[in-house]
Each structure stands twice: as structure tokens, then as C-alpha cells.
Amino acid sequence: MSGRLLAQKFVVISLGIALLATSGASFYKSRRLKEPVVLGPGVTTVRPLSTWFAPLRGTANDCNVYFLDGRTPGATMLVLGGSHPEEPAGRLVTWILAENAIVQKGRLIVVLSTNRSATTVTRLGGAYPPDFSIPTDFGSRTFRMGDRFTNPLDQWPDPEVYFHYPSGQQLAYVDIRNVNRVWPGRANGTLTEQTAYALMEMIKREKVDIELDLHEAELQYPVISTIVTHQRGQDMATLVSMTLTDSEFKIGTEFSPRTLHGLSHREIGDFSPAVSLLAETPEPFLDATRGITSREQLLTGRDEFVVKAGQHGLLFEKIDEKGWPIAVRVGRHTSTLLQIAETWGEDHPDKLLVISGVPRYKEVIANGVGHYLHDPAKAAGRVVYE
Ligand SMILES: [Zn+2]
Numbered sequence: 001m002s003g004r005l006l007a008q009k010f011v012v013i014s015l016g017i018a019l020l021a022t023s024g025a026s027f028y029k030s031r032r033l034k035e036p037v038v039l040g041p042g043v044t045t046v047r048p049l050s051t052w053f054a055p056l057r058g059t060a061n062d063c064n065v066y067f068l069d070g071r072t073p074g075a076t077m078l079v080l081g082g083s084h085p086e087e088p089a090g091r092l093v094t095w096i097l098a099e100n101a102i103v104q105k106g107r108l109i110v111v112l113s114t115n116r117s118a119t120t121v122t123r124l125g126g127a128y129p130p131d132f133s134i135p136t137d138f139g140s141r142t143f144r145m146g147d148r149f150t151n152p153l154d155q156w157p158d159p160e161v162y163f164h165y166p167s168g169q170q171l172a173y174v175d176i177r178n179v180n181r182v183w184p185g186r187a188n189g190t191l192t193e194q195t196a197y198a199l200m201e202m203i204k205r206e207k208v209d210i211e212l213d214l215h216e217a218e219l220q221y222p223v224i225s226t227i228v229t230h231q232r233g234q235d236m237a238t239l240v241s242m243t244l245t246d247s248e249f250k251i252g253t254e255f256s257p258r259t260l261h262g263l264s265h266r267e268i269g270d271f272s273p274a275v276s277l278l279a280e281t282p283e284p285f286l287d288a289t290r291g292i293t294s295r296e297q298l299l300t301g302r303d304e305f306v307v308k309a310g311q312h313g314l315l316f317e318k319i320d321e322k323g324w325p326i327a328v329r330v331g332r333h334t335s336t337l338l339q340i341a342e343t344w345g346e347d348h349p350d351k352l353l354v355i356s357g358v359p360r361y362k363e364v365i366a367n368g369v370g371h372y373l374h375d376p377a378k379a380a381g382r383v384v385y386e
Pocket residue numbers: 083084087215216
């Protein structure tokens with residue numbers, strides 16, 4: 001072998017090792033990035049999910065469950081953030097609840113990292129940023145970006161075909177790592193199935209009346225800017241949509257198909273007494289036709305390529321140069337949640353859910369999401385990590 005060839009090989013191998021080391025360090029760092037939660041005045045206890053299903057203990061998905069007990073009894077509502085962590089508005093709403101909400105009547109149960117493993121990785125090959133920061137009144141707070149699917153480091157390999165349990169319906173193989181395709185879960189199943197199973201156990205034992213799963217969707221996806229509801233929630237969801245559309249922003253209602261399995265709005269309602277609902281906001285960051293996949297794009301929701309797709313009639317939601325800023329998306333979810341509590345109360349005067357301290361749509365837009373995040377440095381003894 002000539003000296004020149006040897007030198008070329010050496011250069012290529014060195015570049016490969018350098019790439020491996022720098023990207024490996026970045027993956028390691030983002031998987032372990034600590035996300036503080038400043039416990040608000042309404043949080044009464046925080047318990048690990050393994051409380052309701054011991055085999056989850058010590059796994060990546062033994063997430064925190066925040067209880068906000070009201071001053072007087074009433075209805076119990078469960079709010080799920082981070083079913084799909086790459087849809088950050090939902091997670092940020094649960095942060096706002098944990099750090100600000102006070103329950104006057106009834107009880108709130110909040111999960112910030114429903115699929116915690118999925119918060120530790122981004123979409124493979126998607127070139128998504130590993131994290132993003134929200135400006136606050138005291139500086140900024142940084143969050144893991146996350147993916148739609150459980151991290152393959154925690155659950156691998158995927159099967160050739162995935163049969164949903166217990167329906168037996170065949171779903172996309174990769175959805176075995178999608179917590180919103182494995183409900184109601186399986187005690188002896190994969191990590192993702194066990195996560196849904198543990199949450200189902202909690203829903204039943206804690207007697208949850210209303211469950212709301214917070215999501216975001218690409219504009220090319222038809223289920224967007226809407227509340228998807230189980231048949232037992234149809235009247236309530238329709239009234240919530242009408243009220244919000246009249247007073248704050250346009251939002252629709254869709255009925256959960258009875259034969260499409262694995263989704264929270266179908267299975268939680270079928271396998272527990274809870275009314276199950278799912279809310280979607282627009283997130284251009286997920287669109288296949290998006291431009292630069294940057295932290296800024298995630299927060300502003302501005303993208304000229306997605307606007308172009310809209311001009312060609314390819315979208316199910318409007319978008320212009322103003323984009324879909326994170327405050328708009330978070331505010332849609334907080335108002336939807338508060339409106340659900342109010343509408344529920346009109347139908348159940350003997351079992352109310354009264355929440356205060358949570359900003360509605362216009363307040364989130366006026367003050368910014370970060371205004372509702374508090375300084376961990378000034379909250380000694382009241383900080384937990386996701
Ligand atoms: Zn989603």
C-alpha cells in the first residue's frame with residue numbers, strides 16, 4: 001500500500017471518529033438534560049407512575065404524576081402532556097399547570113412526560129434540535145425536544161408486524177413504540193405498552209372522570225385544530241368547541257372512530273369510566289415540506305415552505321407569514337382545558353371542577369409562555385425534575 005493511500009485512510013478514519021465523538025456527546029447530553037419543575041401552590045403530592053404498576057420502577061418511563069387536590073371534593077381530571085414529546089405545546093401546558101394551577105373544587109392529576117423515554121431522543125434522521133428554550137421573566141428555561149416514539153435505546157427491536165392488544169388490529173410496526181397507539185396497554189408487554197397499562201391502572205384506581213391528552217399536528221394532517229372525543233364526551237366536546245369558537249378561536253370536534261384502536265380517546269373511554277378527549281393544535285415544525293428545522297422555527301411556527309404548500313391547497317389549516325407561535329398553541333390548549341372543566345360543571349353541579357391560576361388563550365399570547373414558568377433557583381425544596 002502506498003504511503004499516500006495510507007494517509008488518505010487515516011484522514012477519513014480520523015474524521016469518522018471525530019464525528020462519532022461529537023455527535024455521541026450531543027446525544028448523551030440531550031438524553032440527560034434535566035428539566036426542572038417548580039412545584040406551584042396547588043401541587044399536593046408528586047408520585048412516580050410505578051406507584052400503580054411496580055414493574056415500571058427504575059425504567060425510563062417511571063414518570064412523575066402530579067396531584068393537585070382541591071379544597072373541596074369534586075370531579076377528577078387527568079391531563080396528559082408528552083404522549084408525543086415532539087409536540088411541545090402539550091408538555092408546556094402541563095408545566096404551566098404544575099407551576100401555577102390551584103384547584104378550588106375537585107382534583108387535577110397532571111403528567112408532563114407521558115412517554116418519558118420519547119423525550120430523550122429526537123426523530124431519527126430528522127435533524128431536529130435536541131432541545132429548545134423558552135424566554136422567561138428571569139432568563140430562560142430549556143426543555144428536551146423529544147420524539148413521537150419511545151427511544152430505541154429503551155425498547156428494541158421493533159416487530160415485523162404489530163398487532164394491537166387486546167383488539168388484535170394490525171397497526172404500523174413502528175407504532176409499537178407510540179404510546180398513543182398502544183392504549184389500554186398490556187402488563188407483560190413492551191415498555192410502551194406497560195406505560196399505558198400503568199396509566200390505565202392509575203385512571204381506574206384514582207377514579208378519573210375526565211381525561212385530556214394534549215397533542216399538536218402538522219398542517220398536512222386532517223385531524224388538526226380540534227377536540228377528538230369518545231362517544232361519552234360528544235355533547236360536552238361539541239359544546240366546548242362551540243363556546244371557544246364563539247369567544248376565543250376556531251376549534252372543531254371529531255368523534256373517535258369505534259374501530260380504530262390504540263388511541264387514548266378510544267381506549268381510555270372504553271376501558272375505564274373516564275370520558276376521554278384529545279386536543280390538537282397546529283405545529284408547522286412537523287410538516288414534511290418545512291424549511292429549516294431550527295429552534296426558532298419550533299417557537300415561531302413560521303415557515304415559508306409550509307405557507308407555499310398552503311397556497312397549493314395541501315393543508316388542512318391556514319398559515320400565513322405570522323406562523324403559529326408557541327404562545328398561540330399553548331393558549332389554545334389552556335382555554336380548551338379550562339372550558340372543558342366549566343362545561344363539565346354545567347352538567348354535573350354536584351361534582352364540580354373549579355381551577356384558578358391558569359391563563360387563558362389571550363393571556364398566554366399577551367404575556368408569553370415563559371411568564372408562567374418560575375425560577376428554579378428561587379424555589380429551594382420545591383423543585384422536581386422530569
Ligand atoms: Zn400527537
